[in-house]
Amino acid sequence: MNIYDKIISTVTSSLILSTMAFSINAEQSVLNISEKSFTNIRKMTPVRHFYVDNLLGNIDDTLAAANAP
Structure with missing residues (x-):
């Protein structure tokens, strides 16, 4: 795996985790x-x-x- 593949993999994983965390918080934060x-x-x-x-x-x-x- 070259450096570009590692960067893309890291960024993609971060985006997925951020989206999941936002979705969970959005459902719990109805005010x-x-x-x-x-x-x-x-x-x-x-x-x-x-x-x-x-x-x-x-x-x-x-x-x-x-x-x-």
């Missing part, structure tokens, strides 16, 4: 969002010059995304 879903911005978590929150309660992943370069 009914209304005005009651939102809180005072000062009660959210500050990140640099903005505030973040996560309606599902997964603030760690939200913070990871917000702090990513």
